Amino acid sequence: RKEVEQDPGPFNVPEGATVAFNCTYSNSASQSFFWYRQDCRKEPKLLMSVYSSGNEDGRFTAQLNRASQYISLLIRDSKLSDSATYLCVVPSNTGKLIFGQGTTLQVKP
Amino acid sequence: EPEVTQTPSHQVTQMGQEVILRCVPISNHLYFYWYRQILGQKVEFLVSFYNNEISEKSEIFDDQFSVERPDGSNFTLKIRSTKLEDSAMYFCASSEASANLGETQYFGPGTRLLVL
Numbered sequence: 001r002k003e004v005e006q007d008p009g010p011f012n013v014p015e016g017a018t019v020a021f022n023c024t025y026s027n028s029a030s031q032s033f034f035w036y037r038q039d040c041r042k043e044p045k046l047l048m049s050v051y052s053s054g055n056e057d058g059r060f061t062a063q064l065n066r067a068s069q070y071i072s073l074l075i076r077d078s079k080l081s082d083s084a085t086y087l088c089v090v091p092s093n094t095g096k097l098i099f100g101q102g103t104t105l106q107v108k109p
Numbered sequence: 110e111p112e113v114t115q116t117p118s119h120q121v122t123q124m125g126q127e128v129i130l131r132c133v134p135i136s137n138h139l140y141f142y143w144y145r146q147i148l149g150q151k152v153e154f155l156v157s158f159y160n161n162e163i164s165e166k167s168e169i170f171d172d173q174f175s176v177e178r179p180d181g182s183n184f185t186l187k188i189r190s191t192k193l194e195d196s197a198m199y200f201c202a203s204s205e206a207s208a209n210l211g212e213t214q215y216f217g218p219g220t221r222l223l224v225l
Contacts, residue, residue: 032211043200043216044152051211087152094165095140095207097214099152 001026006100023088034089111135113217130186132201142202
């Protein structure tokens with residue numbers, strides 16, 4: 001299994017749709033997880049941290065399933081401005097960040 | 110809001126030349142990192158730095174690479190003799206504590222390096 005694996009997409013959805021991204025990770029000892037957002041040719045920016053079973057912030061919900069080593073990100077009521085690449089990120093035991101390939105979302109009017 | 114800054118935003122160099130990429134991390138942060146992203150690929154870890162020394166480096170970070178924190182605010186990445194395959198976006202990041210403890214790493218805007 002790859003260290004962090006994501007479906008690269010692209011996901012093309014209409015405005016207002018609900019969309020979910022999945023991520024699997026290989027290190028069963030990982031304790032914290034992150035979703036970052038990356039716009040084209042820009043730096044990754046933290047979207048959400050996930051420590052326990054999940055986290056919710058407005059339209060965004062992240063869920064963690066430790067038994068399956070699986071993290072998801074749900075976006076409700078998609079906006080045009082949500083169009084970006086969503087990066088699943090898992091810290092190693094030493095603190096370096098291990099990035100997935102990213103899932104590209106395109107929200108269309 | 111405090112942020113990580115990087116200079117230059119773009120750098121074009123000839124193969125074999127030395128380049129220095131500069132970063133100013135967030136002032137109260139103690140952990141510093143360099144990552145790179147080749148166009149179309151995922152973000153990859155290069156090196157982490159804590160307490161004035163390298164704490165971890167990846168296979169990419171060979172003898173051609175070095176890092177320095179010369180004056181307590183700047184954090185630099187030097188590539189001694191650039192290769193074509195060094196062309197990438199280089200991101201600096203910093204954090205208050207280690208990410209494996211749940212601490213967030215904040216990224217600078219990046220330096221886009223093009224080696225000709």
